[in-house]
Amino acid sequence: xxxxxxxxxxxxxxxxxxxxxxxxxxxxxxxxxxxxxxxxxxxxxxxxxxxxxxxxxxxxxxxxxxxxxxxxxxxxxxxxxxxxxxxxxxxxxxxxxxxxxxxxxxxxxxxxxxxxxxxxxxxxxxxxxxxxxxxxxxxxxxxxxxxxxxxxxxxxxxxxxxxxxxxxxxxxxxxxxxxxxxxxxxxxxxxxxxxxxxxxxxxxxxxxxxxxxxxxxxxxxxxxxxxxxxxxxxxxxxxxxxxxxxxxxxxxxxxxxxxxxxxxxxxxxxxxxxxxxxxxxxxxxxxxxxxxxxxxxxxxxxxxxxxxx
Amino acid sequence: xxxxxxxxxxxxxxxxxxxxxxxxxxxxxxxxxxxxxxxxxxxxxxxxxxxxxxxxxxxxxxxxxxxxxxxxxxxxxxxxxxxxxxxxxxxxxxxxxxxxxxxxxxxxxxxxxxxxxxxxxxxxxxxxxxxxxxxxxxxxxxxxxxxxxxxxxxxxxxxxxxxxxxxxxxxxxxxxxxxxxxxxxxxxxxxxxxxxxxxxxxxxxxxxxxxxxxxxxxxxxxxxxxxxxxxxxxxxxxxxxxxxxxxxxxxxxxxxxxxxxxxxxxxxxxxxxxxxxxxxxxxxxxxxxxxxxxxxxxxxxxxxx
Numbered sequence: 001x002x003x004x005x006x007x008x009x010x011x012x013x014x015x016x017x018x019x020x021x022x023x024x025x026x027x028x029x030x031x032x033x034x035x036x037x038x039x040x041x042x043x044x045x046x047x048x049x050x051x052x053x054x055x056x057x058x059x060x061x062x063x064x065x066x067x068x069x070x071x072x073x074x075x076x077x078x079x080x081x082x083x084x085x086x087x088x089x090x091x092x093x094x095x096x097x098x099x100x101x102x103x104x105x106x107x108x109x110x111x112x113x114x115x116x117x118x119x120x121x122x123x124x125x126x127x128x129x130x131x132x133x134x135x136x137x138x139x140x141x142x143x144x145x146x147x148x149x150x151x152x153x154x155x156x157x158x159x160x161x162x163x164x165x166x167x168x169x170x171x172x173x174x175x176x177x178x179x180x181x182x183x184x185x186x187x188x189x190x191x192x193x194x195x196x197x198x199x200x201x202x203x204x205x206x207x208x209x210x211x212x213x214x215x216x217x218x219x220x221x222x223x224x225x226x227x228x229x230x231x232x233x234x235x236x237x238x239x240x241x242x243x244x245x246x247x248x249x250x251x252x253x254x255x256x257x258x259x260x261x262x263x264x265x266x267x268x269x270x271x272x273x274x275x276x277x278x279x280x281x282x283x284x285x286x287x288x289x290x291x292x293x294x295x296x297x298x299x300x301x302x303x304x305x306x307x308x309x
Numbered sequence: 310x311x312x313x314x315x316x317x318x319x320x321x322x323x324x325x326x327x328x329x330x331x332x333x334x335x336x337x338x339x340x341x342x343x344x345x346x347x348x349x350x351x352x353x354x355x356x357x358x359x360x361x362x363x364x365x366x367x368x369x370x371x372x373x374x375x376x377x378x379x380x381x382x383x384x385x386x387x388x389x390x391x392x393x394x395x396x397x398x399x400x401x402x403x404x405x406x407x408x409x410x411x412x413x414x415x416x417x418x419x420x421x422x423x424x425x426x427x428x429x430x431x432x433x434x435x436x437x438x439x440x441x442x443x444x445x446x447x448x449x450x451x452x453x454x455x456x457x458x459x460x461x462x463x464x465x466x467x468x469x470x471x472x473x474x475x476x477x478x479x480x481x482x483x484x485x486x487x488x489x490x491x492x493x494x495x496x497x498x499x500x501x502x503x504x505x506x507x508x509x510x511x512x513x514x515x516x517x518x519x520x521x522x523x524x525x526x527x528x529x530x531x532x533x534x535x536x537x538x539x540x541x542x543x544x545x546x547x548x549x550x551x552x553x554x555x556x557x558x559x560x561x562x563x564x565x566x567x568x569x570x571x572x573x574x575x576x577x578x579x580x581x582x583x584x585x586x587x588x589x590x591x592x593x594x595x596x597x598x599x600x601x602x603x604x605x606x607x608x609x610x611x612x613x614x
Contacts, residue, residue: 055402102599106606109346112402113541114602120534121592128588238534242348242410249407279422285414292408293396 013163017156029155030227035267036159036166037223042247043173043259044216049245050254051177052209053189057112058099058119059244062092062214064236066221068126071138071231081144081152081222088222089215095122096214100207116238123236137232144226152226162223166260169216174256176212185209186254250291313446318567319560324452326559327459331514332532333539333551334466335507341483341546343398343500348409349389350511350536351529352416357382357512358519358528359420362430371433378512386508390501417526426526430519455517462513463552470548479503483546535562538598544608553609558594565590 017029045059066088073084099118106114132138143152152158176182188195188202196202225231234240243266251262269287273280336350357378365374393412397405432451439447470476478499481489490496515524522528539558543550570586577585601609 049403055406057406102603106602109340109344109402109545110541110602110606112346113537114599116534117538117541117595117598121595124591124595125588128585128591239530242406245403246407246410249403253403279418281414282418282422285411285418288411289393289408289415292400292404292411293393296400296404 010167014160017159021156026155029159031267031271033155033159033162033227034224035263036162037220037227038244038247038267039260039263040162040166040169040223041217041220041259042244042251042263043169044213044220045244046248046251046254046259047173047176047216048210048213049248050252050258051182051189052185052206052213054104054206054210055112056103056115056210056213057238057241057245058115058117058122059213059217060236060238060240061099061119061122062096062217063221063224063240063244064126064231064233065092065095065122066218067225067231067235068132068138068221069218070144070222070225071140072132074140074142074144074225075132075138079142079145081146084144085219085222088218090218092218092221093211093215096217097207097211100210100214104203104206104210116241119236119238119241123233123238126233126236133232135233137230137234140225140229140231143229144222158226162227165219165223169219170256170260177256181205181208246288250288313443314567316443317446317448318564320448320452320456321567322560322563323556324455324459324559325563326556327456327463328514328518329532329535329539329559330459330552330555331462331510332536333543333555334548335504335510336536337540337543337546337548337551338479338483338503338507340540342479342486342496342503344486345394345398346402346405346409347394348406348533349412349416350507351533352413353382353386353389353508353511353529354515354532355416355420355526355529356385356515357508358430358515358524359424359428360512361516361519362428362524363424365430366428375513375516378516379509382512382515383505383509386511387501387505389508390504394504395497395500413530416529421526428524430516430524432520451520455521458513458517462510466510466548475499475502535594538594540608542598542601542608544610547608547610550608550610557597561597562590562594565593569593 247262252258361378543554
């Protein structure tokens, strides 16, 4: 049953551009790409926040770092995705490792605040990079080139690349979660003292989890830079970290498809409301508030309850 | 000359720090007593500023504007606490982040619907000129008034927390909530009062800073993060920590922006210094916070023993 649903969804996702293009729905192909990119970013946060139980409030910094690596390389004349995307992953991963190494010494609320502080630092560093647009941001001359006769400037091609990476990301997340690594991470979330007593190097496990999440966020950032053909410091502002966190909470914390469901829910909600009114934030805010108050387990929890009942 | 400049920037830092303290004081109590992350605290600051701007425009009196803003924002704050926030105390931090983030969206749009994206709020005419503090140092009289108001409120708050019954209950709640409840403190009512009080302090900061910064939708978001930095540096739940942290952040931030670029020019080639200076000045307080958390993970003045 689960498998059928999964394959049906995947088939629909693959067929979507083929149907949308003739109907003139190019806009929705771009929109779907954006949703999938945010789904990847939110899933990477879900690994840290849901599986690892680390309430990181600075995830936008890693997304932004990835985006800026692509933007800066593009400005310097390096357009190859084979160079800039892995570098985006590497830079974001190293940044996350550095931030995590210091932040993971703190607990609870202090961890939330110190990750937030580091993200703000990265934000202001980017604002201060006058050579790369500073506050104004940076326009990308073109999308990254991948070779093999694929042209990412074609929205449908870009859509398939994003889809492939999202599927790979979710598959990786599922494998990691079910492997020893994921079990240890979840056990640390439940009871760190006990895991430490058994002899697991909990700090190193948490740091690895944090760095991997950051690296995947860097990939999402690289895709986002391509999607928008534009990078600016707002990608790194704390409200972006808040949005990613909301997607995770909305979709279901610590569930495999939580990031995906949350990204779809939040972005579609925004899109629907903004079609009717410029005051769409009001509607989105009210619905978010209602979900917190009345559906504490997020959308995944709501669906699970429906199934059980 | 240089000494005068340093003195002027110290006063600027003190002025900004004291206003940050007004925001941080309410936030640290909410955080300390209820263990609740309230991202919407900055929205109360925004509401206070908009209320003040409206009253100032209608009546022409700045004092009346501040007074109405305090009362109005306190009522909004208490209503918010009784309808929404109260349901969140028992929930985890994630739920609190999501709900109060939603409140930010709602507050921003509600303010935009009522007032529009931006309203003017001017310095009262009587305070628009500078005063001669020292020979060679003419300082804005309005900023001096802000410093005076900030010090007065800080003193009042200190008195309220250390010398009154409510203050005693607040301290009891901050250091051990369960014990306070067990001793018969009506923590629910206490908290509504604390929240209204914190909202009123937000309004003071919003109204006083309004003429210096712009009164616009979204003004709460950037200053909120500074307020969080302040309470984390000071120690969550500690008013004294919030005061020390706020002045530290205010002075370090202001001084960094004023002098760091020039200082860097002494050591680095000019093109590096001009690029690096402003960025480094902006991150200075975050470096300060990370360093303090690294060595004192509970902040400078931990409220819980």
